[in-house]
Amino acid sequence: MHPILSISRRTRRTPFTEKNKAHGVSGYTVYNRMLLPTVFESIEADYHHLKEHVQVWDVSCQRQIEVTGPDAAELIQMLTPRNLAKMKDDQCYYLPVVDRNGGLLNDPVTVKHSADRWWISIADSDLMLWIKGLATGRDMNVDIFEPDVSPLAVQGPKSNALMARMFGEDIVNLKFFRHRKVKFMDTEFTVARSGFSVQGGFEIYVEGTQYAEPLWDALFDAGQNLNVRAGCPNLIERIEGGLLSYGNDMTLENTPYEAGLGRFCKGAAADGCIGADVLKLELENGPKQQIRGLKISGKPLPSSPTPWPITINGARVGQVTSAAWSPDLQMNIGLGMVNAAHWEVGSEVTVETETHGARTATLCGLPFV
Amino acid sequence: MHPILSISRRTRRTPFTEKNKAHGVSGYTVYNRMLLPTVFESIEADYHHLKEHVQVWDVSCQRQIEVTGPDAAELIQMLTPRNLAKMKDDQCYYLPVVDRNGGLLNDPVTVKHSADRWWISIADSDLMLWIKGLATGRDMNVDIFEPDVSPLAVQGPKSNALMARMFGEDIVNLKFFRHRKVKFMDTEFTVARSGFSVQGGFEIYVEGTQYAEPLWDALFDAGQNLNVRAGCPNLIERIEGGLLSYGNDMTLENTPYEAGLGRFCKGAAADGCIGADVLKLELENGPKQQIRGLKISGKPLPSSPTPWPITINGARVGQVTSAAWSPDLQMNIGLGMVNAAHWEVGSEVTVETETHGARTATLCGLPFV
Numbered sequence: 001m002h003p004i005l006s007i008s009r010r011t012r013r014t015p016f017t018e019k020n021k022a023h024g025v026s027g028y029t030v031y032n033r034m035l036l037p038t039v040f041e042s043i044e045a046d047y048h049h050l051k052e053h054v055q056v057w058d059v060s061c062q063r064q065i066e067v068t069g070p071d072a073a074e075l076i077q078m079l080t081p082r083n084l085a086k087m088k089d090d091q092c093y094y095l096p097v098v099d100r101n102g103g104l105l106n107d108p109v110t111v112k113h114s115a116d117r118w119w120i121s122i123a124d125s126d127l128m129l130w131i132k133g134l135a136t137g138r139d140m141n142v143d144i145f146e147p148d149v150s151p152l153a154v155q156g157p158k159s160n161a162l163m164a165r166m167f168g169e170d171i172v173n174l175k176f177f178r179h180r181k182v183k184f185m186d187t188e189f190t191v192a193r194s195g196f197s198v199q200g201g202f203e204i205y206v207e208g209t210q211y212a213e214p215l216w217d218a219l220f221d222a223g224q225n226l227n228v229r230a231g232c233p234n235l236i237e238r239i240e241g242g243l244l245s246y247g248n249d250m251t252l253e254n255t256p257y258e259a260g261l262g263r264f265c266k267g268a269a270a271d272g273c274i275g276a277d278v279l280k281l282e283l284e285n286g287p288k289q290q291i292r293g294l295k296i297s298g299k300p301l302p303s304s305p306t307p308w309p310i311t312i313n314g315a316r317v318g319q320v321t322s323a324a325w326s327p328d329l330q331m332n333i334g335l336g337m338v339n340a341a342h343w344e345v346g347s348e349v350t351v352e353t354e355t356h357g358a359r360t361a362t363l364c365g366l367p368f369v
Numbered sequence: 370m371h372p373i374l375s376i377s378r379r380t381r382r383t384p385f386t387e388k389n390k391a392h393g394v395s396g397y398t399v400y401n402r403m404l405l406p407t408v409f410e411s412i413e414a415d416y417h418h419l420k421e422h423v424q425v426w427d428v429s430c431q432r433q434i435e436v437t438g439p440d441a442a443e444l445i446q447m448l449t450p451r452n453l454a455k456m457k458d459d460q461c462y463y464l465p466v467v468d469r470n471g472g473l474l475n476d477p478v479t480v481k482h483s484a485d486r487w488w489i490s491i492a493d494s495d496l497m498l499w500i501k502g503l504a505t506g507r508d509m510n511v512d513i514f515e516p517d518v519s520p521l522a523v524q525g526p527k528s529n530a531l532m533a534r535m536f537g538e539d540i541v542n543l544k545f546f547r548h549r550k551v552k553f554m555d556t557e558f559t560v561a562r563s564g565f566s567v568q569g570g571f572e573i574y575v576e577g578t579q580y581a582e583p584l585w586d587a588l589f590d591a592g593q594n595l596n597v598r599a600g601c602p603n604l605i606e607r608i609e610g611g612l613l614s615y616g617n618d619m620t621l622e623n624t625p626y627e628a629g630l631g632r633f634c635k636g637a638a639a640d641g642c643i644g645a646d647v648l649k650l651e652l653e654n655g656p657k658q659q660i661r662g663l664k665i666s667g668k669p670l671p672s673s674p675t676p677w678p679i680t681i682n683g684a685r686v687g688q689v690t691s692a693a694w695s696p697d698l699q700m701n702i703g704l705g706m707v708n709a710a711h712w713e714v715g716s717e718v719t720v721e722t723e724t725h726g727a728r729t730a731t732l733c734g735l736p737f738v
Contacts (some may be wrong), residue, residue, distance in 0.1 A: 004396045005374035006407035007674040009690055010493060010616030011398060027373045029380060030399035033493065033616065038375035100505050105498065124379060124402065126495035129474060130502040136469050136643055137506015247379030247402065274505055305376040321378055 002027075011035060014060035015150050015212030023230035031061035031124050037232040044327055047236045050199055051328070054158035055231030056219050059196070060150035064111075064205070065120040065128045069142035073115045075135055081256065081265040081273050089114050092177040092192050096256035096264050097127060102278035103252040104259060105130055107244070109194060111179060111205070119190075119205070121151065123246035134274070148209055154219065155201035158226045163202050165222040167191070174202070184218075187211060196233045198241030198367065235303060236324040239333050242293065242366030249291060249321045249335050255279065257287040258337060260366070289318060289337045293364040296332035296351050300325035301359070309352045310336055310361070317342040320351055326368070333368050334361070371396075380404060383429035384519050384581030392599035400430035400493050406601040413696055416605045419568055420697070423527035424600030425588050428565070429519035433480075433574070434489040434497045438511035442484045444504055450625065450634035450642050458483050461546040461561050465625035465633050466496060471647035472621040473628060474499050476613070478563060480548055480574070488559075488574070490520065492615035503643070517578055523588065524570035527595045532571050534591040536560070543571070553587075556580060565602045567610030567736065604672060605693040608702050611662065611735030618660060618690045618704050624648065626656040627706060629735070658687060658706045662733040665701035665720050669694035670728070678721040679705055679730070686711040689720055695737070702737050703730070 005028055007013070012034040014020075020037050027039035037058060040046050049055065067075060077084050080095040087093055089112055097105045106127040111119040120127065132144050154163055160172045167182040171191070174180060179192035187208060195201040206212050220228055244250060250259040256279070257265070265279060294310070307319035323334035334351070342349070347363045374397055376382070381403040383389075389406050396408035406427060409415055418424065436444060446453050449464040456462055458481055466474045475496040480488040489496065501513050523532055529541045536551040540560070543549055548561035556577060564570040575581050589597055613619060619628040625648070626634070634648060663679075676688035692703035703720070711718070716732045 002373040003376070003394070004371040004408075006396045006398045007372070008398070008614075008617055008672070009674065009676060010400075010614065011674075013674055025372070027375045029375045029377070031379075039373075099501055126498055129495055129499035132468055133499045133502020133504075134506045135502075137503045245377075245379065248377055303377070305378065305380075305382055307378060 015209040016058035019216045020058055032063050034061040036061040047234050050156050050234055053227040054156035054162050055229050057153035057232050059153050062121045062151045064149040066147045067118045067144050071140040071142045076118055081279055087112050090178050096261045098275040100275050102255045102275040104250055104254055107246050150206045152204045152206050153195045155195045155197045156199045159201040162223045162226055239322055239324050240369045257282050258289050260291045289339050290343055292338045293366045294334040294361045296359050296361040298359050301332045301356055311350045384578040385427035388585045401432050403430040405430040416603050419525050419603055422596040423525035423531045424598050426522040426601050428522050431490045431520045433516055433518040435516045436487045436513050440509040440511045444509055445487055450648050456481050459547050465630045467644040469644050471624045471644040473619055473623055476615050519575045521573045521575050522564045524564045524566045525568045528570040531592045531595055566606055608691055608693050609738045626651050627658050629660045658708050659712055661707045662735045663703040663730045665728050665730040667728050670701045670725055680719045
């Protein structure tokens, strides 16, 4: 019943695609017009392994947008309500990026190399086109391009051990959302403590396609007795951890406040980012809806390709956008937007699944674990 | 050996997805973050049927960008080197859209409703972000959004017959790349004579998700004895017809001249579109490479997910970006970019396939048929 994916040049392969195949990838999605593995053994087996050991993830689809030039810092600050004034040259920031209506265009992690050189590690939308459009419209002095950089994530509780074997013990002192250079063969890579799981880990920004397979092999050689495995962002683990997926849990139709990202919007008005006026108004009036966790009763539910309505007494009050059965919590957990009048944590609601009927659910805060 | 596609809200379903399933879709790609069928029976069987009968294609992934407001016409002209001065309110134009380096951002078909209301029917990139960025950067007075419009194509030699049964005989008088309104139930749709095949046909811009399944059913009811079938853009047929696929045959790295779209770039400098200065220089100096057809010798080749190098005496002079075995031409045909020094039609080159070794090939003009 699972549909086949037709692959062409347009659905780009990555420098690690052959390695994923050799390690038994069994499902893909297309993310930023590039292949992203979704399953190796099974989503549940991958989940248990991720929470116990260490995995190597091909997240090349987190494409980098490089912004360089004298106007780079000014341009980056225009993109986001987050205040960048104190950002250091070895920091990564999670940045809500909004249009002039305050709608989310993307939620990238931005890597600052210096005031005039940045990487924006994007979620699933062609954010480069927005940045190019703005820079062109304002005649700004910047270069904007996609460099030959393919992130490889090392995630899981044994990630410190594996990275220390690869790059020396001092790498474990790297703080959360900080980055530094590590040497590999005749080059060096930027490495950050970050990644789309809550198990801890690193992202290696592999610059130069020719280094991708040697790095992959070196990680697997070094990690043999750590039970290292190929993996990918895991649906169950990321819902447990309350990690939002752009395009799934929030879209251009949502503001950062709706997505629960208000803490990243301080200084919007002061710094005059695009959309600041709209966001300031929303901060005063409160958002119309907001993301919540849902504990959904009953037996395991499948994930759904379309949102499930959330209702109270038959009236629609929101929708579930991601859901999965959590083996560790022994319950169905979900993420969804709920209208302001009904979003109180602890409220009972009904979730109208597509194939498994109506289920009672309780709203909760995030993360689940 | 075919990989499974994991579908989530992010890889959007269309208003016709359930109908595609019911009609036996067997392969998908993801196009503009939306499902696009690639195969029903087989690419060859689909091809023979398309060239003989009539097919209904779910091309919802050709998302519309609606641009409305007093500055709409000025903004649209900024996007493209094609001169829009004489474009009528019932015309569609194929538009190369370029950035300030002259690189192709998309190659949409633009539907003009009036000077202050346009639809841009996009190929596979988030062109809306470029347009929003430009409009925001220049503080232009326009609204830019994705309306609830899902194109359904009716393609094949019997498309006139089917459309006449649906909407009356006069529809066959609609000229190429012109559009008009047709009535359906309690609404009306914009219909254009256009589509991504060279078999002739129409695209129905289905406005309102609720009308999608009724329209689909009505087309199949009306077309029973025309052997109507569900279909999709066909790899073989579109290569035969010389139809380029953005992301496959040309990318941001290519200019319109390289993609053989020079005839759509008249007036670039005069109209002051973004990138006009770069395009003007290239028009004077000639492009560095250009798209060519290739007749590739030997037994049927599979399509390739990565470009095949084109070489002469071992030196790389270009690459094949799309290829297929043509049952009607009884040869392998391909599209590729070839460097200026070697692009003469009739030249013999070598194509280095990934899995089937080196093949001799001859450069040719387009289309093949």
